[in-house]
Amino acid sequence: MSRLADPRVCPDCRADLDPDGRCRGCGLHLRGPLAVELWGVMQTADALVERLRAAVPAPAPVAAPVAVTRPVTGPVPVPVAPGPPPSAPPGRRTGVPASSVPVVLLTLGGLCLMVFALIFIGVAWSLLGLLGRTLVLLAVTASLGGVAGLMTRRGLRASAEVMWVVTAGMLAIDLYAARASGLLGLDALPDRAGHALVGAALLGLGLGVSLLARRTPLGAIWSMQGVAVAGAALVAAAQAWTRPDPAAASTLAVVLAAALGLAVRPRLRGAGLGLLALAPVSWLVLLGAGVLRSLEPLDAATWWAQGRWWPLLAAAVLAAVVVHAPRVPAWARPWAAGLALVPVVAAVNAPGTLGSAAADEVAMVVSVLLLAAVSALAGPTWARAGAVLTAVGTLLLGLVLVGRSLVVVGDVLTGPTAPATGLLAAPSEGAVPSWTAVVLALGVVLGAASLLRHAAGPAVPVSAAGARGVVLAAAPGVLALGLLVLLLGLEPVRWTAALGGLVATGVAAGAAWWWRREVPAAVAAATVAAYVGLLTLALAAGAGADEAWLPAAVTTALALPALAASLLRDREGAATSASLLAGAGVLLGGVALVTWGAQLDVGETVQAVALASYAAAAGLLAAPVTRLVATRVALETAALVAAAGAVALAPGAAEAAVALTVTGSAVALLAVLHRDRESLAWLATVLLAAATLLRVVAEVTAPELVTLPAAALLLAVGTLRLRRDATVGSTRVLGSGLVLALVPSLLLALADPVSLRGALLGAAAVLTLAWGVTQRLAAPFTVGAAVTAVLVLRHLGPVADAVPRWVTIGAVGVALLVVGVTWESSLRSIDRARRYVTSLR
Template identity: 45%
Template sequence: MADMSKLVDPHICPDCRASLDPTGTCTRCGLRLVGPAAAELWQRMQQADRLIEQLRAAPATAAPTAGPVVGAVVGAPPVGPMPRAATGDRTAPHRSLPSVSVPVVLLSLGALCLLVAAVVFVAVAWSSLGLTAKTTILLAVTALFGAGAVAVTRRDLRFAAETLWLVVSGLVAIDLGSAYGADLLGLGRLSDRDAVALVGATLLGLAVGAGAWATTTVLRRVHGLVVVAAIGIALLAGAEAWTSDHNPTAVALSVPLLAALALAIDRLTDGHLRSTAGVVGASVLVSWLVLVGNGADRMPTTSVRAWWLDLDGWPLLAAALLAALPAALPLAVPRTRSVLPEWVRMVAAGGSLVTLAMFGVGPGSGATADLLTWAAVSVLLAAVCATAPRVWAWPAAALTVLALVGWSAWALGRPLAVITRLPGTATDEGAHLGITLPAPTGGPAPWTAVVVALVVGAAAAALLRHLRPAAAREAAGRAWIALGPGVLALGATTWLLESRPTLLTAVLVWGATLAVTAAMATTVRHHDAPLAASLVFTAYLVATGLRLAVPSHLLSASSATVLALGFGVAYSRSGAALLRTALLPLLAGSAVLMAGLAGIHWPYLLHGRSDAAGLALAGVAAAALLLARAAGRGEASRVTIEVTALLAGLGATALTSEPTTAAMVLTVLGSAVAAVAILNVDREEASWIGVALLGVATVIRVIEDVRAPELYTLPAAAALIAAGWWRLQRDPGAASMRVLGSGLTLALVPSLLLALDEPVSLRGALVAAGGLVALAVGIARLWAGPFLAGALTTAALAVRHLGPVVDGLPRWISLGSVGLLLLLVGVTWEQRRRDVTVAGRYLAALR
């Protein structure tokens, strides 16, 4: 029997129990017992054999051991309680409430009822009792609940203890309030503030004493007493310090006293009441903030003389000193380093620096003086950031970052206060180079703009120390070098702008600032982050410089032209991999935009108006579209040029004042798009854009009844036809409909629409001649485009000539002609079928 129970047999397949061949393969199911999996299976089967032997060796009458019951069937899951849903027992009870919720709810309601009853008793029945009765009741009730709280604490009843200690604390507060109201024990002689402080001190003492005793019991902690301690310290500090009549002296004294109290609670209880000590420690922060608020309240109401000579701002100095103590104490007493974590010391150091900065700024004394004061404070913070130990340097770095952001925003926004006050548009005549810039009002002296730039540089330099990776520190240093001259030049330029120069002088100086910034950007062209920062600053200078030149068409046109040339040179000379290939498209699009802007302003110098400006912009856009393939350094740059040019051309329609001029703009732009589609195989799909633009232009001409569109449609059509002819000569496989369709449509349709009104006219004869020429070319060259264009044009004119004749014919002739035509079609069906087959082969040869 023992041998039959063996699962391991090297001659039998463990799956189907058939015999194995010498290679370890089953002769029936083909299972191959080779490899790590087979070895693991062998070990598992050996282990199963050992377990079976142990079961057989056990006596049959042995008592079952504790553990899960194993199912009788091999592989069956252990027997256990089935889920109620699976048993289908509909009478099973619903899930009961958590065991914790019942005592919590009952005890909370009981405590609330007791405290309400105590308050009601004091309010209603208190006045009818004598002094002895009052005292006896107060002491008896409070002592009774105190004894109960002690008893449940010793018996380790968590929720009962928490509840009763809260009840005892509430009764103590009610007792003291009642005693104060009834003048028991002379408490009535106290002021309201002192009475509140007495309640707070008593609650705090109760929380500390009861909490310390609870640590000696099995319960160990009573968390409700921490809440009592928080209420007590808030009442005590709030009455005697935070709202004291002796502010801010009492507040300043409360900071070290509360800190010492928190430390004493923690040390005397060996850390068992650390939560209570933490609550008291939190009140230290509140006192410190109140002290800072007291000092800040004095800033707008105190004179500069009283602030500095009489030290009216001493609360800020006191707050700075108190915050500096925990930050500097570990340097003098190394043992305290383990008590105060480094982050606590850093927060304290930051608070000290903030309050010192507030005291240094002091009350306002004028825009220029205030700016210089803030600048001095920022430079001192930067010095601490760059030279102080870590505990002080990191908070100073955070404040320096904020200062850098603020000063940078001021440096960039200060010129706008002058520039935005200039006229938003230029007059149509005159260069207006001698316009005087408006003077700023209510701000600091103009020369302080240079101070702002210097502070920005100092703050940025101080932060270099805190960049840990060497690569980041190097990149930041290069950015500082690249942007520093431009920022300093911006400060000097702002000084000039606020000194009321002429417009020409301001634009020239602003251009010099832009040139300095652009030149310094080339020094960091191989470092992405500094280059990106330089480009952002350059973009700001470009935008604001163009706005500065707006009052003069000459300055605007000249500035835009110089910028277009500059962007073009930078585009042609920049490396393809700069900013991960993103720089070239940016420069290309900028060059197109600046060229378009120059095209808008130059016509005004030639006594043109907005229509001329719109046509000039459309011309620039058309030129950019046609040159995009040759100028594009990569597909991204080419697409950027094309999209920018198309958008600029569409924007040109907004400049026109007449619909007919808008039609001319769309014709120029549509012709350029069509030419691009003709000349470039990879842009053939753009022909639909050209068709749409030319179609809209045609609709506008029809609506506006333009009588001579040939003045600009025929030159554009000739250029498109010439481009299509060139394409067909170079590319025999190109479809003539695609490459010649736009040119033929532009050449014939506008004139045809006018010729239909007057078919017997010179225009009608010329259109008919053009249609016949197109038809002849299509037949001779086997080009479908000219063939269809000529045929449709000729047919339209021929039908239009039949109009008067048809109107004069009797109705029976029309009906008879239709019937005769139908008969002829039916009789000659077979012949026409053969003719259609021949014509089909001919048309198939057309392309």
């Protein structure tokens, strides 16, 4: 029964054959002498299999057991030759695949031939005459080509691929060697022509062999298609890409590469795609040549009159042809349209300068507006391409506007002010006129507006309404920024410039407030408002001594609306904007307070105490005036930052101690008044302890002037909290006030206990102890007892040195006897004392 020779299946992959004899799976075509020979071999193999099957003896049937009454002599069995041992079960292959062996061998063989040829030319070439060299080149190359053709006809793919590559390499070596030796007058060719000749030969050989191979069982020689592409690339590089002025040659290379690729692609797909790929490379070279021409330092009239623009025009036309060419994929058309618009933009902005910086900026805006018109009015393909370039151009215009504003404000800050008129410094010679800032702002707004057509696309992260809101919300602030730069360029008085900045900030902030319910629009407008506000602060900060009121007025004008807006946004439930505005408002208010202090010529001490008091007030008012947790936290955090600024502003340790006392007292009040802020008591303790240490370092003689009012306030609020809340402990609500009232005075009284301060402190400690005992409060009891004990022990200090040693020993003995006698009776009082202590609040 035949198993191998089956006219319906492929002998290689066992897939079905079509009526023409071609495999439906691997594409093997069973036609010709080789197919007939293969059919005969397969039939012979089937016959051998049948003969082997017939030679295997059938197994003998097993006979049933028979009872034997007498011995029977039977024939002696003939031993059978042992058969072949059973083959081992197939396992996982660990060696080199059989198909890779010939590939490796053929590759190494081809490499050896190439190296041999190079060595032969380098060593033995000079020993041969002109005729001998010619014959050797022709013989070797022809022999290799003949062997490669034989391998192709016999269907040996790996051998054919390698041999054809070796043949192509030998052809290139032959041509370069012939040119070096002067064969056929090739040495007269210049370098570019020599390289182009080699490339053309490789291109012709690759295309010719690839076309001829289509009639063989292999069907295609992929390596030769690659050789053809490499040859074409060599020709293009030699004759177009590397020329000093590659514009004309690159234009021709684009056309030729595209035409040749389209011509051969139906029959040679790989070569066709490779040749088509050379067209965009040549186009990029053409575009680069045009861009370099656009940067030339020529005036516009000369540049256009001399036709320096034509490479950009050619690049645009060639890319536009691809947009409307048939059989171009839909996804590639917008890319081609974008590439067609790039040279147009470069031409509009060419040459390198139009004669002035203002003209250059106007040309930039005009190019963005042209792209915006394409984005808004053109068809879908061109509109998508124009939208991408418009977005990039609009972003660049915005960055230029921001840079211009920074430069102008920097000039205002560093330039001199006219002493007689108070006018700001005039722009430096050669600077860009300030009116171009308005043109830039208009370009940004119009460019962004042109993109609204594409806002409904799937790739846009916001909705169409959201995108429209972003443009409409940011537009007033952008235009106001342009007008502010225009105003600064008119050399105004500084307060006029600051007023203009406040107006511009107000316009941008008003737009943000109007669009406050649309998050993207509000964020865009608020960003512009914050930037313009920072510029305004910078303008005010540069005021001289005669205009010291200006920074204070500007910061106040910015702080008050920010605080008001934060409270309104807090009522509306907008946590993010309310918290940001609250933090900014508190910090600006602190700066305004300090600047007003400088304007009023008060000392740094008063400024530091005032700023600490302001921070304390802001932190304490955070809870009553806000509804959202985020707004409250922002106010308290900003207040803490302002308090840190107050400590830093203090001129000495004593003043810093006052600022820390005010801050610590405020934090302690927060912990006393609000249950959710009780954990801040530890922070208050740290701040008050730091203030005490600073007072010790500064040797403050009367700290009670600062500590007693704050302590009285803390104790009053704590007592009120105790009456209203029966569950709160006295340590939490009274501890900080008691420590602040007694400990600073105790530290000073230890140096001189027999003094008025010591007497008053002792009386206060005893009263505090009595308060704790009568009201059953742990904090007064503990603090009063501790302070009293420390003072009493301090009074024993002068006497301790005069007491004899035997008195100490006797006292210890008496104490031990008393303890031993009263031990048993004291046990009864332990339980009663425990109940008393635990009942303390």
